[in-house]
Amino acid sequence: MLLFAHELELLKYASWMHDMGKIGVRECILAKPGKLSAEEFEQIKNHTVFTREILGKIHFKREFRQIPEIAASHHENVDGSGYPRGIKGAAIPFFARIIAVSDVFDALTSKRHYREPMPLLGVLNILKEGTGAKFDPVCVGAFFKISLLDIARGINLEKAENFVIVSEDAELLKKYSLEDFYRVILSSEFSPAQSSVVEAFSKYYGK
Secondary structure: OOOOHHHHHHHHHHHHOOOHHHHHOOHHHHOOOOOOOHHHHHHHHOHHHHHHHHHHOOOOOHHHOOHHHHHOOOOOOOOOOOOOOOOOHHHOOHHHHHHHHHHHHHHHHOOEOOEOOOOHHHHHHHHHHHEOOOEOHHHHHHHOOOEHHHHHHHOOHHHOOOOOOOHHHHHHHOOOEHHHHHHHHHOOOOOHHHHHHHHHHHOOOOO
């Protein structure tokens, strides 16, 4: 999946602003430590509507005018079961379909005030099982081609000031894609080389 520079800029800004509408959701719901009630979940879902309303009031340059539509559509599912509009397939902006995959990965691999990060195998299973229903197969396929090194860097972005991947680990992690690693952790037994990459990645996941 190759994108032009201006497309990457559009995707970058839309992804930065995709949850802006959460400022319209009560803090007690956003920070609730337990399971949300059906009513509370409906209020959470409104953040996509608020995102569109907020961003729709901004006068974007012509090349960024799709941002409100993209940002507000990241919870739409390709089978039409998502929200807020229940659109499906190609009706969902392509960049919103990309953000949908990365947003779920980020949410499940991040530490929250009410839970620890989900084990990586569980996260990847969710993405695989949701392919074709929730997620665009092209976007999931591209996501799984990302190097394990870039994944380790991505999930530690908030620690940028003091986060370092040692050179030996970096050399090892860049040899594996996320798909390669998924196949490794699916197996019940590891070769010495596979054990090394699992050990290396575990230093940077969920810490």
